[in-house]
Amino acid sequence: MFAGIDVGSLVTKVVVLKNGEIAGCSIVSSRTNPKKAGEQALEKAITNANCKREDIKCIVATGYGRNSFSFADKTVTELTCHATGAYYLNPNIRTVIDIGGQDSKVIKLDESGKMSDFAMNDKCAAGTGRFLEVMAQALEVGLDSMGEFSLKSDKPCSLSSICTVFAETEVISLIASGAKKKDIVAGLHMSIARRVGSMAKGLGLQEEIAFTGGVAKNLGVRNALEEFLSVKFVPISEDPQIIGALGASLVASKL
Amino acid sequence: MEGEREMWKAQGIDLKRNDEFLEAAGKIYGDVYMKQPNRPKGMGFFDFVMSEVHSIRPKEMIDHREKGGKVVGTFCVYVPDEIIFAANGIGVGLCCGSDFSFVDAEDILPTNLCPLIKSGMGFKKGMLSPYFEACDFIVGETTCDGKKKVWEIFDNYIPTYIMEVPQKKDPKQRELWLKEVELFKEKMEKESGVTITPEVLGEKIKLINARRKAIERLYELRKNSPSPISGKDALLVSQIAFYDDPVRFTTKVNELCDELEERVKNGEGVVEPTAPRILVSGCPMVIPNWKLHHIVETSGAIVACEETCTGTRYFDTPCVDETPTDIDGQLKAIADRYLNIKCSCFTPNDDRIDQIIQFARDYKADGVIYYSLQFCLTYNVEYEKVKRALNKEGIPLLKIETDYSEEDTGQLKTRIEGFLERIS
Numbered sequence: 001m002f003a004g005i006d007v008g009s010l011v012t013k014v015v016v017l018k019n020g021e022i023a024g025c026s027i028v029s030s031r032t033n034p035k036k037a038g039e040q041a042l043e044k045a046i047t048n049a050n051c052k053r054e055d056i057k058c059i060v061a062t063g064y065g066r067n068s069f070s071f072a073d074k075t076v077t078e079l080t081c082h083a084t085g086a087y088y089l090n091p092n093i094r095t096v097i098d099i100g101g102q103d104s105k106v107i108k109l110d111e112s113g114k115m116s117d118f119a120m121n122d123k124c125a126a127g128t129g130r131f132l133e134v135m136a137q138a139l140e141v142g143l144d145s146m147g148e149f150s151l152k153s154d155k156p157c158s159l160s161s162i163c164t165v166f167a168e169t170e171v172i173s174l175i176a177s178g179a180k181k182k183d184i185v186a187g188l189h190m191s192i193a194r195r196v197g198s199m200a201k202g203l204g205l206q207e208e209i210a211f212t213g214g215v216a217k218n219l220g221v222r223n224a225l226e227e228f229l230s231v232k233f234v235p236i237s238e239d240p241q242i243i244g245a246l247g248a249s250l251v252a253s254k255l
Numbered sequence: 256m257e258g259e260r261e262m263w264k265a266q267g268i269d270l271k272r273n274d275e276f277l278e279a280a281g282k283i284y285g286d287v288y289m290k291q292p293n294r295p296k297g298m299g300f301f302d303f304v305m306s307e308v309h310s311i312r313p314k315e316m317i318d319h320r321e322k323g324g325k326v327v328g329t330f331c332v333y334v335p336d337e338i339i340f341a342a343n344g345i346g347v348g349l350c351c352g353s354d355f356s357f358v359d360a361e362d363i364l365p366t367n368l369c370p371l372i373k374s375g376m377g378f379k380k381g382m383l384s385p386y387f388e389a390c391d392f393i394v395g396e397t398t399c400d401g402k403k404k405v406w407e408i409f410d411n412y413i414p415t416y417i418m419e420v421p422q423k424k425d426p427k428q429r430e431l432w433l434k435e436v437e438l439f440k441e442k443m444e445k446e447s448g449v450t451i452t453p454e455v456l457g458e459k460i461k462l463i464n465a466r467r468k469a470i471e472r473l474y475e476l477r478k479n480s481p482s483p484i485s486g487k488d489a490l491l492v493s494q495i496a497f498y499d500d501p502v503r504f505t506t507k508v509n510e511l512c513d514e515l516e517e518r519v520k521n522g523e524g525v526v527e528p529t530a531p532r533i534l535v536s537g538c539p540m541v542i543p544n545w546k547l548h549h550i551v552e553t554s555g556a557i558v559a560c561e562e563t564c565t566g567t568r569y570f571d572t573p574c575v576d577e578t579p580t581d582i583d584g585q586l587k588a589i590a591d592r593y594l595n596i597k598c599s600c601f602t603p604n605d606d607r608i609d610q611i612i613q614f615a616r617d618y619k620a621d622g623v624i625y626y627s628l629q630f631c632l633t634y635n636v637e638y639e640k641v642k643r644a645l646n647k648e649g650i651p652l653l654k655i656e657t658d659y660s661e662e663d664t665g666q667l668k669t670r671i672e673g674f675l676e677r678i679s
Binding site: 064076077078079080102103114115116117118120122 | 651656663665666669670672673674676677
């Protein structure tokens with residue numbers, strides 16, 4: 001059995017792989033103590049997989065906190081892991097758009113599933129999960145319900161700023177001017193779609209396209225991104241948030 | 256050493272902050288340089304130069320001035336050192352590679368300005384650099400809008416002379432540049448009271464050419480795989496070229512190259528032959544900016560070459576023609592040589608793109624990392640043309656835009672490791 005552990009800036013994900021199939025997984029908040037979160041997430045995934053720690057032959061760590069683990073046999077970047085995980089679920093995938101807590105990435109795959117090129121956001125929270133989190137607080141809307149909430153909007157607000165700090169100010173002014181929250185949220189989703197979508201266009205898109213990472217669970221962002229890029233994302237059978245960890249477990253199985 | 260403290264005090268240096276800077280820079284140097292395996296012995300000289308970075312060379316400059324010579328600060332590879340040295344001057348590339356001095360500049364400059372300009376302004380305004388304080392005046396150039404305007408502000412703190420670098424390379428602009436070089440000669444003569452003779456200018460042309468050839472020799476050796484020297488060490492040599500005594504520097508670089516030639520003969524390198532080789536292309540990296548090289552070389556790869564102002568752009572344009580024996584001919588040779596430098600401040604600048612492709616082949620690069628300083632408009636925009644050309648050639652390319660701070664190191668590491676996974 002093999003394990004992949006994806007230590008993100010906000011959440012840690014673990015996938016345990018048995019005979020090439022997902023045997024168990026877990027998602028644990030990792031913000032204050034990534035090392036501890038990693039251990040907890042690993043334990044939880046092992047329990048879910050109905051196995052013991054000794055059964056795990058090899059562990060690969062990925063994500064921004066990948067180097068904080070002494071027990072990982074190898075570290076691999078989340079770029080390779082997202083490509084590997086997505087390709088495993090659907091070998092027709094040639095592009096992966098991943099939006100996580102502090103990064104957004106666009107990854108191109110060749111026919112064998114190897115990463116052939118990628119683009120990543122600069123040091124800035126624009127177009128990331130963290131951006132949405134800050135805005136959810138400003139709007140007093142639950143982060144998880146933002147997607148559903150925005151779908152009710154028929155007149156999304158236009159937000160000109162892509163900077164998290166300025167966008168927050170803009171959101172506060174919009175609230176003060178009486179704009180509806182659902183329209184503001186829909187506007188925020190469009191702003192992320194424009195930011196990440198432009199990065200994807202710059203790299204060049206090839207179908208099939210998968211959307212992964214925690215933010216892929218947000219239907220509002222998903223729709224806005226599909227519309228901006230004039231594409232349809234290919235459905236994936238697993239939780240989009242665990243694709244990096246899945247990829248890491250697959251890398252572990254080949255070591 | 257009490258002597259150096261006295262020197263700094265006399266210069267008006269902010270002693271407390273100077274101590275802080277030297278301590279921080281020393282620590283970074285230890286982490287980045289001293290832990291490298293299998294370094295050439297010849298790097299010992301450059302380690303020594305760095306350990307005395309604010310002491311020995313500034314002292315030499317102050318002594319030079321006491322003997323009636325001039326010290327002239329510069330920021331760019333377009334300012335001809337030959338003319339400075341021919342007027343009994345010392346040319347010194349000034350400090351602008353650390354975010355330590357940002358705080359001293361941020362009250363008078365916009366925040367969204369290139370870190371190199373901000374850092375240089377801070378070192379001068381905050382009285383943090385014995386090099387700045389040893390200068391009689393500085394020479395700016397018009398290689399970007401930020402610099403062009405900041406010289407006017409620099410002039411409040413230190414006399415500032417500006418050379419106009421044209422934006423195209425047609426005959427009319429070549430004429431303008433030749434005129435600028437002639438005016439600079441007059442400026443140096445006026446400041447120093449020295450009349451520049453063809454004999455002395457010829458001698459200094461040879462002196463600076465020899466410095467270029469020594470660095471070129473070092474870079475030639477880096478074309479070998481495995482490389483006999485790390486990218487970090489080679490970068491340091493290029494950086495020190497801008498301020499050390501040219502005769503001593505050239506001797507030491509040639510000694511280092513002798514050692515590296517032996518290594519190459521024995522097939523000895525600083526990394527395994529399988530380590531990915533990276534060509535870095537773009538903006539200058541000024542001491543103590545070793546950020547990108549350090550990430551690349553602690554991720555299992557090696558920097559094989561820098562297509563930057565602190566790299567090939569310093570020497571690759573053929574040396575100044577040594578054949579003219581009259582002043583006019585010599586100045587024309589200088590102007591011609593300098594105008595061939597391939598900086599993104601020119602339009603068009605297609606020669607640079609051809610050269611990147613050529614370097615990628617010559618240095619056996621597995622990939623190119625395009626390095627742009629934050630807010631460096633010309634290099635940032637020129638990337639698009641470089642990308643198209645390299646894509647066409649099938650050369651993997653990664654763009655990095657960053658400043659001098661450490662806060663994005665984690666993200667850069669992910670990108671660079673991802674790039675290495677992609678090309679391996």
